Amino acid sequence: MADILQKIASKLYEGEDEEVAELVQQALDSGLTPKEILQDGLIAGMDQVGKDFKAGDLFVPEVLIAARAMHAGMNVLRPLLAASDSPTVGKYVIGTVKGDLHDIGKNLVKMMLEGAGFETVDLGTDVAPEAFVRAVQEHKPRIVGMSALLTTTMVNMKSTIDALQEAGLRDSVKIMVGGAPVTAAFAQQIGADAYAPDAATAVDVARKLA
Amino acid sequence: MARPGPEGGQYRPLTDEQVREIHRASLAVLETTGVLVENETALRLYREGGALVDGHRVRIPPAMVQAALKTVPHRVLLAGRSEADDIVLEGRRVYAGTGGSPTMILDAGADTPRPGTLQDLAMMARLADALAHCDFVVAPLYPTDVPREDVPVNRFYTCLRNTGKHVMGGVDSVAGARQVIRLGALLAGGEDRLRARPFISAITSWMVSPLRLDTEVTDILLEWCGHGLPVALSSAPMAGSTSPVTLAGTLVQLNAEQLSGIVLTQLARPGTPVLAGYIPGVADMKTGGYLGGAVEFGMMQAAAAQLAHFYGVPIYGSGGMSDAKIPDAQAGYEKMATFLLAAMGGCNYIHHAIGMVTNMSAVSMEQAVMDDEIVGMAMRVLRGIDITEETMAQEAIGRVGPGGHYLMDAHTVRHMRREFFYPRVADRQTRAMWEEDGKRDARARACERVAAVLAAHQPPAWPVDVDAAIRREFRIWLE
Numbered sequence: 268m269a270d271i272l273q274k275i276a277s278k279l280y281e282g283e284d285e286e287v288a289e290l291v292q293q294a295l296d297s298g299l300t301p302k303e304i305l306q307d308g309l310i311a312g313m314d315q316v317g318k319d320f321k322a323g324d325l326f327v328p329e330v331l332i333a334a335r336a337m338h339a340g341m342n343v344l345r346p347l348l349a350a351s352d353s354p355t356v357g358k359y360v361i362g363t364v365k366g367d368l369h370d371i372g373k374n375l376v377k378m379m380l381e382g383a384g385f386e387t388v389d390l391g392t393d394v395a396p397e398a399f400v401r402a403v404q405e406h407k408p409r410i411v412g413m414s415a416l417l418t419t420t421m422v423n424m425k426s427t428i429d430a431l432q433e434a435g436l437r438d439s440v441k442i443m444v445g446g447a448p449v450t451a452a453f454a455q456q457i458g459a460d461a462y463a464p465d466a467a468t469a470v471d472v473a474r475k476l477a
Numbered sequence: 478m479a480r481p482g483p484e485g486g487q488y489r490p491l492t493d494e495q496v497r498e499i500h501r502a503s504l505a506v507l508e509t510t511g512v513l514v515e516n517e518t519a520l521r522l523y524r525e526g527g528a529l530v531d532g533h534r535v536r537i538p539p540a541m542v543q544a545a546l547k548t549v550p551h552r553v554l555l556a557g558r559s560e561a562d563d564i565v566l567e568g569r570r571v572y573a574g575t576g577g578s579p580t581m582i583l584d585a586g587a588d589t590p591r592p593g594t595l596q597d598l599a600m601m602a603r604l605a606d607a608l609a610h611c612d613f614v615v616a617p618l619y620p621t622d623v624p625r626e627d628v629p630v631n632r633f634y635t636c637l638r639n640t641g642k643h644v645m646g647g648v649d650s651v652a653g654a655r656q657v658i659r660l661g662a663l664l665a666g667g668e669d670r671l672r673a674r675p676f677i678s679a680i681t682s683w684m685v686s687p688l689r690l691d692t693e694v695t696d697i698l699l700e701w702c703g704h705g706l707p708v709a710l711s712s713a714p715m716a717g718s719t720s721p722v723t724l725a726g727t728l729v730q731l732n733a734e735q736l737s738g739i740v741l742t743q744l745a746r747p748g749t750p751v752l753a754g755y756i757p758g759v760a761d762m763k764t765g766g767y768l769g770g771a772v773e774f775g776m777m778q779a780a781a782a783q784l785a786h787f788y789g790v791p792i793y794g795s796g797g798m799s800d801a802k803i804p805d806a807q808a809g810y811e812k813m814a815t816f817l818l819a820a821m822g823g824c825n826y827i828h829h830a831i832g833m834v835t836n837m838s839a840v841s842m843e844q845a846v847m848d849d850e851i852v853g854m855a856m857r858v859l860r861g862i863d864i865t866e867e868t869m870a871q872e873a874i875g876r877v878g879p880g881g882h883y884l885m886d887a888h889t890v891r892h893m894r895r896e897f898f899y900p901r902v903a904d905r906q907t908r909a910m911w912e913e914d915g916k917r918d919a920r921a922r923a924c925e926r927v928a929a930v931l932a933a934h935q936p937p938a939w940p941v942d943v944d945a946a947i948r949r950e951f952r953i954w955l956e
Contacts, residue, residue, distance in 0.1 A: 326894075328884050328890050332890065335885065374882060375884065464906075464907035465910075468910075
């Protein structure tokens with residue numbers, strides 16, 4: 268019994284998404300509960316990934332493929348999990364701000380967040396303030412994350428915060444910002460709640476905010 | 478399996494025709510100007526070998542050079558204590574290690590060096606053993622707390638005890654040479670076995686440029702050659718004071734000096750494994766002092782490697798020296814320039830590459846850790862850009878497509894660890910994280926890494942029974 272959980276954890280660590288999904292199904296068939304599979308299989312594997320990534324032994328691509336495998340396993344489990352067992356730490360709306368088409372950093376943050384159990388709503392790139400407002404109204408996320416690569420577009424982070432304020436939604440969400448030209452001081456200046464310098468830190472920061 | 482030793486030769490400051498021009502000029506210097514030899518044994522060897530001897534002046538005809546180049550080995554094994562640490566000097570393979578015999582050591586973070594001890598040497602050798610890009614250990618310190626006559630054997634003993642990598646060093650005297658060879662024979666289980674897998678070798682700075690043999694060191698050289706063990710000839714002129722100011726003139730003279738040495742070793746014992754030791758320094762025209770960090774040093778070192786390749790003789794050279802007094806920015810750029818040029822020149826055995834500060838006058842452990850990184854970067858350059866169907870990644874490009882990303886592609890995961898050099902000291906964090914970590918510069922980070930490496934690393938096991946035999950025979954000062 269414990270063997271299959273260990274196998275799920277180690278296949279997740281290796282990023283084998285299809286195998287993880289199959290193993291999760293096998294574990295269910297053998298009578299293990301969804302909660303056990305989640306805690307001692309998927310989350311155990313992801314914790315090891317997190318540890319080794321922090322220690323510098325794993326690289327970003329390996330974390331991402333492990334997160335993908337986590338996702339594959341979750342797709343099998345999710346319909347069976349009781350609401351209280353769900354690993355979702357919160358909804359996260361994310362996007363690159365208006366005028367900016369750069370998305371690799373935003374995608375990286377999104378994938379890392381998903382690996383950590385966040386449910387993400389990706390608005391893509393060149394996202395206008397109004398689009399952020401609509402998404403907050405529709406999805407009611409805990410956190411909104413904004414990305415910008417250009418010094419000319421990072422000002423649109425402020426416009427978005429202002430738009431949320433005007434719509435009366437500002438206090439319903441926490442706002443995180445990031446991207447190459449963004450600094451902690453800038454984040455504070457425009458009235459964001461938090462800043463993260465890279466994708467891994469973004470996950471830590473988001474966990475605290477959620 | 479020997480250590481990798483990637484191929485250099487990408488930087489060739491001389492054309493093939495220029496190599497031949499320098500060769501012809503060096504032969505002419507040997508035939509017309511000759512060398513000054515006051516050592517009686519060497520004088521006799523040269524005379525019997527066909528040189529024109531006029532008093533102490535020895536003029537060497539080209540035929541003698543050609544004959545020596547026929548017997549000198551083209552491939553030299555410098556063994557480690559285990560085969561995994563062997564280095565094989567041949568062709569354009571490049572290896573790097575520690576060097577010099579400074580008497581001073583710069584403590585962690587210090588700006589003034591202090592006299593070095595045998596214990597410092599032990600620590601330095603242990604650090605060199607741990608550093609991934611350090612291929613060999615040239616005794617990196619001359620201990621000042623050991624009686625002079627005991628230094629040679631204690632230096633080799635201390636290095637051998639703390640590293641499994643090949644150990645090379647100066648031996649001070651003929652008696653020192655005999656002691657060091659005896660030490661090696663005790664460890665190897667006989668001198669024949671030491672010859673078969675020589676894990677020690679000697680540096681002999683037998684040449685006092687320009688063109689004059691040091692009588693005492695020549696005795697050491699001849700003693701060492703007599704045992705058939707590998708020896709590095711070393712001549713280290715300074716362009717502008719002890720060799721011509723022009724790079725070409727220094728190369729002609731240095732090449733003549735090396736050829737005269739190769740001739741002598743092959744007269745003493747044909748087939749003696751020799752490393753041609755071209756060390757082309759520069760004189761500071763503003764003071765007359767020595768410059769090790771000059772960019773011209775690196776250029777000449779690469780040109781010297783071309784000459785050695787032309788003769789098919791392994792080359793012992795220098796790279797990674799600096800005139801800076803502490804491990805600072807100047808040390809960084811001078812070391813990278815001189816080391817990279819020597820390595821890209823295909824210099825087989827680059828000493829002084831790891832741990833030196835202020836040229837050959839002091840050693841520093843944090844500098845060694847930073848230098849290990851410089852060597853690692855340069856070796857990555859030598860490894861080059863691998864072009865295959867797999868590495869050109871057409872399939873991955875198609876799979877990812879326009880607007881996608883490669884971060885999760887199998888091709889990325891397959892190649893990311895080998896394709897890039899990953900530094901251990903360089904800071905690649907964001908500014909915010911760097912600030913949070915205490916705004917430490919490279920030197921401070923390197924100090925931390927020295928402590929971590931020394932705490933974790935153990936050198937290979939040391940034979941207890943042989944140790945007792947060594948201590949019965951020699952005064953060993955290391956605890």
